[in-house]
Amino acid sequence: MQAKLCNLIFVGIFVFGIANGIPLKSNDEEEARQFIENASKSLYAFHDRMAEDTLESETEKLSSIFNAIDTILSKTDAMIDIIRNASLLDQTEFKDKELNYALKKLKKMGDLAVLGGERIFSTLAAKSNLESLSSNKDIEGYKNDSIKLAYFPDIQKIFATSNDPEEMKYYWNAWREKNDKWTMSNFLILVNSIKDAANFTGISGYEFWMRDFNMTQMHKVMEQIEPFYRQLHAFIRHQLNKKYGYSVINPKGLIPDHLFQQVLAQTWTNGSILDEIFPHKHLPQYTEILIKNNFDTLKLFKMADKFYESIGFDPIPQSYWGSRLKMKSTKDEGDCKATILALTSKVFMNYCHKMDFRTFLQAHGYMAQIHMAMEKPHLPAYYADSYNLEYAIGETVILSASSQKYLAKVGIVPSPEFSEVVFMNRLLRQSIHAMLNIPVYYVHTKVMAELFEGKFEMIELNKKYWEYMDKYVGVGPPGDREGNSFDFPFKFYLDLNENHQARKFMSEVLSYQFYMKLCSIADQYSKERLQNCDFSENKDAGDAIKKMIKLGSSKPMREVLATLLSEDPKLNGESLLTYYFPAYNWLTENNQENNVKVGWTHSDKKIDNVKLPEEGNK
Numbered sequence: 356m357q358a359k360l361c362n363l364i365f366v367g368i369f370v371f372g373i374a375n376g377i378p379l380k381s382n383d384e385e386e387a388r389q390f391i392e393n394a395s396k397s398l399y400a401f402h403d404r405m406a407e408d409t410l411e412s413e414t415e416k417l418s419s420i421f422n423a424i425d426t427i428l429s430k431t432d433a434m435i436d437i438i439r440n441a442s443l444l445d446q447t448e449f450k451d452k453e454l455n456y457a458l459k460k461l462k463k464m465g466d467l468a469v470l471g472g473e474r475i476f477s478t479l480a481a482k483s484n485l486e487s488l489s490s491n492k493d494i495e496g497y498k499n500d501s502i503k504l505a506y507f508p509d510i511q512k513i514f515a516t517s518n519d520p521e522e523m524k525y526y527w528n529a530w531r532e533k534n535d536k537w538t539m540s541n542f543l544i545l546v547n548s549i550k551d552a553a554n555f556t557g558i559s560g561y562e563f564w565m566r567d568f569n570m571t572q573m574h575k576v577m578e579q580i581e582p583f584y585r586q587l588h589a590f591i592r593h594q595l596n597k598k599y600g601y602s603v604i605n606p607k608g609l610i611p612d613h614l615f616q617q618v619l620a621q622t623w624t625n626g627s628i629l630d631e632i633f634p635h636k637h638l639p640q641y642t643e644i645l646i647k648n649n650f651d652t653l654k655l656f657k658m659a660d661k662f663y664e665s666i667g668f669d670p671i672p673q674s675y676w677g678s679r680l681k682m683k684s685t686k687d688e689g690d691c692k693a694t695i696l697a698l699t700s701k702v703f704m705n706y707c708h709k710m711d712f713r714t715f716l717q718a719h720g721y722m723a724q725i726h727m728a729m730e731k732p733h734l735p736a737y738y739a740d741s742y743n744l745e746y747a748i749g750e751t752v753i754l755s756a757s758s759q760k761y762l763a764k765v766g767i768v769p770s771p772e773f774s775e776v777v778f779m780n781r782l783l784r785q786s787i788h789a790m791l792n793i794p795v796y797y798v799h800t801k802v803m804a805e806l807f808e809g810k811f812e813m814i815e816l817n818k819k820y821w822e823y824m825d826k827y828v829g830v831g832p833p834g835d836r837e838g839n840s841f842d843f844p845f846k847f848y849l850d851l852n853e854n855h856q857a858r859k860f861m862s863e864v865l866s867y868q869f870y871m872k873l874c875s876i877a878d879q880y881s882k883e884r885l886q887n888c889d890f891s892e893n894k895d896a897g898d899a900i901k902k903m904i905k906l907g908s909s910k911p912m913r914e915v916l917a918t919l920l921s922e923d924p925k926l927n928g929e930s931l932l933t934y935y936f937p938a939y940n941w942l943t944e945n946n947q948e949n950n951v952k953v954g955w956t957h958s959d960k961k962i963d964n965v966k967l968p969e970e971g972n973k
């Protein structure tokens with residue numbers, strides 16, 4: 356991997372080498388304009404060279420590089436040169452407002468790359484170490500030290516199938532004990548890199564971390580969904596208590612995290628806490644249907660592509676399949692995700708081998724990134740990102756593609772309607788997935804934001820984490836947490852440098868807002884059964900998406916969002932609540948009937964400060 360990166364850096368220096376400018380006078384408007392134009396060309400050239408270079412080479416282990424590509428756009432001195440000059444120019448108030456805005460955007464593009472060569476290597480290594488926490492096969496089996504397991508998929512599978520809380524508690528602890536020191540030292544490297552890159556760019560660590568995400572808006576959404584969340588939490592705790600008894604879970608207290616993880620792992624499987632009310636076997640078995648009909652992974656991706664074509668996006672050139680868009684050459688590892696390079700219209704995607712219904716849905720999300728990137732070849736490099744909206748669009752398309760109407764349209768199921776009981780079976784599972792994750796994304800984002808704000812010291816991080824898990828999620832650790840404990844779940848570490856958790860929060864919430872809007876544009880909005888809206892084949896819906904995405908970040912996010920969400924261009928939890936309203940009614944009635952307490956008493960567990968690794972001992 357190191358040799359590969361050196362190669363990329365060499366390419367970068369080569370490309371930038373030709374484009375080097377003249378010494379800048381910081382008040383010459385024309386010169387500044389020329390500078391950003393040149394910078395844009397250099398950045399595009401660099402990106403394309405990098406993409407080509409990667410395309411030509413072996414794909415194994417490159418995934419870690421692709422994952423980092425957004426943030427490491429360049430690791431070259433030339434990149435630093437551009438950002439430094441942009442920062443310098445940014446201190447001048449030019450008369451041309453747009454020029455000032457462009458300089459701000461350009462400056463931000465530097466991201467962690469501004470740290471320069473060696474620091475980038477150590478930061479990338481730290482990032483990669485944190486991400487491989489899920490796939491290292493190094494956890495001893497429960498009561499069997501002759502087997503070694505990875506968190507994903509082995510331990511995840513145990514969480515999905517075990518009925519033994521002691522076994523789950525063992526794995527919850529074992530994975531953390533195995534990793535705590537190693538995790539902490541890599542985490543520190545990443546945090547310090549973010550702080551230093553922020554300082555270099557002239558912004559605070561908090562601003563760097565939050566990027567275009569908005570804590571105020573996120574907090575508002577949390578308040579909006581709280582009544583729903585409390586009903587869902589109460590229902591889940593009640594079911595867990597029935598299953599495992601009082602010695603394992605207090606029916607008025609927090610849900611222990613190992614059981615919370617189990618509920619999440621079992622959302623779509625047999626044997627969950629829902630099964631006695633809504634048996635899993637009554638759900639349409641989509642994966643089996645796909646297998647029976649000889650689907651393969653490529654076919655799922657092509658179907659996803661067809662969705663976008665049907666709403667008016669240009670087809671992906673035939674030649675891309677198998678070259679720019681292809682299956683990974685290595686076998687799936689950990690919670691395998693496609694690796695995507697889609698900063699310019701020269702897109703690239705490596706997808707995993709797995710073929711199931713989840714892949715079918717994920718493919719619809721991935722193809723959003725590909726199609727959105729191809730919609731804006733005209734934008735200068737510093738406007739090319741779209742505030743992460745392509746992720747929300749992907750989630751929106753997934754909502755449409757998972758509707759029974761769509762599944763019937765593409766021939767996966769025979770009937771475009773569910774029976775009432777299947778409808779609720781699915782909606783509750785869907786709401787568990789969405790509503791249990793959103794507060795967790797929030798806590799992950801908030802605790803880091805406050806760390807960067809300096810609201811507390813690093814040694815208190817684990818304490819704060821559990822304080823917020825208690826307050827916002829109603830979840831606590833399985834026992835006291837001592838000494839080195841560092842308890843974030845593995846998902847927290849994925850794309851940590853990009854604040855992936857805030858992106859998940861935003862995409863999840865916005866996707867329901869987009870969905871409602873596109874459904875009404877497509878005249879598919881039905882008050883009785885809006886969950887069965889499918890806007891595929893509707894060109895007006897496609898045009899609305901295009902209009903928004905073509906802007907990139909050439910306008911502030913509010914204005915970009917306003918092209919679709921005219922009246923209310925910000926995060927709003929109302930759409931989510933509307934979508935899940937039948938589930939809310941069901942939960943509330945069920946809780947009342949069973950006299951279930953709603954809300955929770957707080958934790959009695961002891962959480963120690965973290966012991967930081969000694970300096971130089973990393």
Ligand SMILES: *[C@@H]1O[C@H](CO)[C@@H](O)[C@H](O)[C@H]1NC(C)=O
Binds near residue numbers: 375376377386389
């Ligand atoms: C921009 O690029 C042109 C052509 O390479 C060069 O002549 C000019 O000096 C550059 N201007 C700046 C401000 O970098």
Ligand SMILES: *[C@@H]1O[C@H](CO)[C@@H](O)[C@H](O)[C@H]1NC(C)=O
Binds near residue numbers: 374376
């Ligand atoms: C940045 O500014 C320095 C000093 O003014 C100059 O030498 C250099 O060429 C500039 N770099 C770019 C990429 O414009």
Ligand SMILES: *[C@@H]1O[C@H](CO)[C@@H](O)[C@H](O)[C@H]1NC(C)=O
Binds near residue numbers: 499
């Ligand atoms: C431990 O796991 C190994 C490998 O799966 C198996 O062969 C062995 O029987 C297990 N031992 C016990 C005590 O369960």
Ligand SMILES: *[C@@H]1O[C@H](CO)[C@@H](O)[C@H](O)[C@H]1NC(C)=O
Binds near residue numbers: 555557558
């Ligand atoms: C960057 O670091 C320096 C030295 O520690 C400090 O004086 C300066 O205020 C920092 N800048 C920002 C934007 O935080």
Ligand SMILES: *[C@@H]1O[C@H](CO)[C@@H](O)[C@H](O)[C@H]1NC(C)=O
Binds near residue numbers: 570571572925
């Ligand atoms: C965050 O959103 C709120 C409410 O929409 C807005 O008033 C505020 O200016 C936004 N903050 C930032 C940093 O954009």
Ligand SMILES: *[C@@H]1O[C@H](CO)[C@@H](O)[C@H](O)[C@H]1NC(C)=O
Binds near residue numbers: 625626
């Ligand atoms: C579902 O789980 C139950 C109980 O855990 C088990 O008896 C049954 O065989 C499982 N069914 C399938 C299809 O896995």
